[in-house]
Amino acid sequence: MLEDKNQERTSLSSLGEFQLIEHLTKDIEAKQPTTLKGIGDDGAVLNFKDKRTVVSTDMLVEGVHFDLAYMPLKHLGYKAVVVNLSDICAMNAKPTQITVSIAVSNRFPLEALEELYSGIRYAARIYDVDIVGGDTTSSQKGMILSITAIGESEEDDITYRVGANPTDLLVMSGDVGAAYMGLQVLEREKQVFEVNPNNQPDLEAYDYLIERQLKPEARKDVKDLLKALEIKPTAMIDISDGLSSEILHICKQSNVGCNLYENKIPLDPQLISVCEEFNLDSTTVALNGGEDYELLFTITMEDFEKIKANPNFSIIGHMTQESEGVHLITRDDTKIPLKARGWDAVDEA
Numbered sequence: 001m002l003e004d005k006n007q008e009r010t011s012l013s014s015l016g017e018f019q020l021i022e023h024l025t026k027d028i029e030a031k032q033p034t035t036l037k038g039i040g041d042d043g044a045v046l047n048f049k050d051k052r053t054v055v056s057t058d059m060l061v062e063g064v065h066f067d068l069a070y071m072p073l074k075h076l077g078y079k080a081v082v083v084n085l086s087d088i089c090a091m092n093a094k095p096t097q098i099t100v101s102i103a104v105s106n107r108f109p110l111e112a113l114e115e116l117y118s119g120i121r122y123a124a125r126i127y128d129v130d131i132v133g134g135d136t137t138s139s140q141k142g143m144i145l146s147i148t149a150i151g152e153s154e155e156d157d158i159t160y161r162v163g164a165n166p167t168d169l170l171v172m173s174g175d176v177g178a179a180y181m182g183l184q185v186l187e188r189e190k191q192v193f194e195v196n197p198n199n200q201p202d203l204e205a206y207d208y209l210i211e212r213q214l215k216p217e218a219r220k221d222v223k224d225l226l227k228a229l230e231i232k233p234t235a236m237i238d239i240s241d242g243l244s245s246e247i248l249h250i251c252k253q254s255n256v257g258c259n260l261y262e263n264k265i266p267l268d269p270q271l272i273s274v275c276e277e278f279n280l281d282s283t284t285v286a287l288n289g290g291e292d293y294e295l296l297f298t299i300t301m302e303d304f305e306k307i308k309a310n311p312n313f314s315i316i317g318h319m320t321q322e323s324e325g326v327h328l329i330t331r332d333d334t335k336i337p338l339k340a341r342g343w344d345a346v347d348e349a
C-alpha cells in the first residue's frame, strides 16, 4: 500500500561496509554537552559527571515487530528511536544519546537505508539526542534494527517500578488503546489492498489512531511537567504492552494491590467510535492494546491537589494492600481481577 515504486535502487553490494557506514553517518554531529566523542572511533565517550546514567536497549525484527507492507521505512526509523527513548523517560530520566545497529539483507537498496536513517535522524533531532555509534552488518533475510538509548538523571529523580505504596494514587499521561486500534485499521486496509491493489483507502476517519501506531511519541515532557508540579512519582513504567500488564508489573514489583476504575481510563473519542465499528470493547482494547508509550506512575495521596486538574494527566485508580489484589472496578461497580491480558471475567473480548 505504501511501497514506493519509483525510487532509484543502489545495490548495497556496490558499497563496502565502511562506505555504507560513512554514507549513512557522514554529517551526524554530536550536540549534547555529555557527548565527548560520538561516531568515528572504536567507542563513544560520554561524561555525565555526577549524574546517574540510564541505559536501555530494544531490538526490532522484521515480520515479528514490524511489517514493511504498511510501515514506511522512515516511520520505522522514527518509531524504533521513540520506543527506546520512552524507556529512558519511564525511569524519569532525560534521554541524551542513542546508538543504532542494523542488519539488512541485500533485498534492501541503499535508498531504503537512507529512508530508515532519515526517520532515525528526525527523531534524534526532535528529541534532542545524539547518535553516537552503532553497527552495520548483513542478514540472510529481512531487517533487524537494534537501538540503545542512554539518558541522564539526578540520583533522586530516578523512578523505578518498585516504590509504589498501598495508599498511592495511580496516574497516567495521555490516552490508551489508540495505537492498537491503528494497527487493526492498517491490517484491515492491507487485506483490502491485497484483494484489490487499485483500491485507495480513505483513512481520514482513522487519522489519530494511525498516527499513534505509525508515529508514536515518547513522553519526554513528563519529567519536566512533574518537576514543575513539585511531584516526585513513587514508581513509574511506560505503557508499551497495554495498561493491564504495566499495572501488574508495578504491583508485583512494589508488593501492592490496585483498584483501576474503568470510567477513569482516558480514551480518545476516535478510539471509542472505531471500537464500535470493529465491534470491540474499548476497555478491553485500552487494557490489552499496546504501543501507546504513555507513562504510568504512582504518586502519594498528598500530591492529589497538585495534579487533579492537570490536563496532561488522568488519575485512574489507587493502590491498595497487596492482599487485596489487582482489580478493575467497572462502570457498574463490579470488581474484576485484572489479568495481563484482559480480565478474569467470562470471555468478554
Ligand code: ADP
Pocket: 018, 021, 024, 025, 038, 039, 040, 041, 042, 043, 100, 101, 102, 131, 132, 133, 134, 135, 136
Ligand atoms: P568497529 O569495527 O569498531 O565495529 P565500525 O566500522 O563498525 O567500527 O564503525 C565505525 C564507526 O561508525 C563507529 O563509531 C560506530 O559506532 C559507527 N557506526 C557503525 N554503524 C553505524 C550505524 N548504523 N549508525 C551509526 N553509527 C554507526
Ligand code: MG
Pocket: 134, 135, 136
Ligand atoms: Mg562495527
